[in-house]
Amino acid sequence: MTLLQRFLDELYQRYHTLGDGTVASYIPELKKADPNWFGISVVTVDGRVFGAGDIQQKFTIQSVSKVFAFGLALESQGRDTVLEKVGVEPTGDPFNSLIRLDEDSKRPFNPMINAGAIATTSLIKGSGPTSKLNNLLSMFERYLGHEVFIDMPTFMSERSTGHRNRAMAHLMLHFDMISHDINAALDLYFQQCSVMVTCQDLAMMAATLANKGKQPVTQKQAVNPDYVRDILSVMYTCGMYNRAGEWAYRVGIPAKSGVSGGILAIVPGKAGIATFSPLIDKNGNSVRGIRVFEELSRKYGLHLFDLSMGRCVFSKATQDTSES
Numbered sequence: 001m002t003l004l005q006r007f008l009d010e011l012y013q014r015y016h017t018l019g020d021g022t023v024a025s026y027i028p029e030l031k032k033a034d035p036n037w038f039g040i041s042v043v044t045v046d047g048r049v050f051g052a053g054d055i056q057q058k059f060t061i062q063s064v065s066k067v068f069a070f071g072l073a074l075e076s077q078g079r080d081t082v083l084e085k086v087g088v089e090p091t092g093d094p095f096n097s098l099i100r101l102d103e104d105s106k107r108p109f110n111p112m113i114n115a116g117a118i119a120t121t122s123l124i125k126g127s128g129p130t131s132k133l134n135n136l137l138s139m140f141e142r143y144l145g146h147e148v149f150i151d152m153p154t155f156m157s158e159r160s161t162g163h164r165n166r167a168m169a170h171l172m173l174h175f176d177m178i179s180h181d182i183n184a185a186l187d188l189y190f191q192q193c194s195v196m197v198t199c200q201d202l203a204m205m206a207a208t209l210a211n212k213g214k215q216p217v218t219q220k221q222a223v224n225p226d227y228v229r230d231i232l233s234v235m236y237t238c239g240m241y242n243r244a245g246e247w248a249y250r251v252g253i254p255a256k257s258g259v260s261g262g263i264l265a266i267v268p269g270k271a272g273i274a275t276f277s278p279l280i281d282k283n284g285n286s287v288r289g290i291r292v293f294e295e296l297s298r299k300y301g302l303h304l305f306d307l308s309m310g311r312c313v314f315s316k317a318t319q320d321t322s323e324s
Helices: 003-015 028-032 062-077 079-085 114-122 129-144 152-161 163-174 182-193 199-210 225-238 241-250 287-300 310-317
Strands: 039-044 049-053 255-257 262-267 271-276
Touching (some): 003 049, 003 287, 003 310, 028 152, 049 199, 062 079, 062 199, 129 182, 199 225
Antiparallel strands (some): 039 271
């Protein structure tokens, strides 16, 4: 057993009974999640997998999808075109804020909030809604190395209750940030949020970004490596809702969370890490997940600005030991 696997087991035992937080309820389907679900997964850039708890439990990806849709939009339209429609500045406001369009440019502030994600998703290329959806699903499959599917009850739930997102879309249409086909853009956004994944899937997707966009197992390029820096930069500054600053201070690696309870994070050049627990705090971040990441960062010196030999320690922890 590796030192890392032993530590993941310890973290699972330490936090699986933590009952702080609540299950998201503003999307009716999310209320059905079991608050006891809890998983931790690590995938290294050479494809080794470590995990503890419910790492194979399926759930909808929700806002974690914004990371990958942003990458696909960059590939579809190029950096300059995307930046004309969506900025890269953190807001400090809730992810579903209606008011945060830049006063001068009228762009959404970044692609990790709902308004920015809707604009980003609308930039994905395709000859029509089906073609765009197929391009989106193919993108997810390149990261995961297997087929994905959309949870239709969640999609319909989001579609029937997403009135704030519709308001954002109409406001962005007014400022010419998205096209006139609002319903198609919103449907694609709701579909991307309803893709089913597991905790191990998230760790694999994170490991792909850690590996310059190359999937660690299939060795297929999931995203153009020229855009990986763009993705990680926005994740670092904007990925954890209005806790992004505290995350950068305490954990210090690029990350993205979702209200279904998933968090993924990237240790560049080393590994992808993911947690899953549906109990979220007032900011929409998994309570257990944040505790796990804070402990991992402290133990292995993962913070990007930690000048110690933390990354080396992390690498050693993934190697087999003589102890069983």
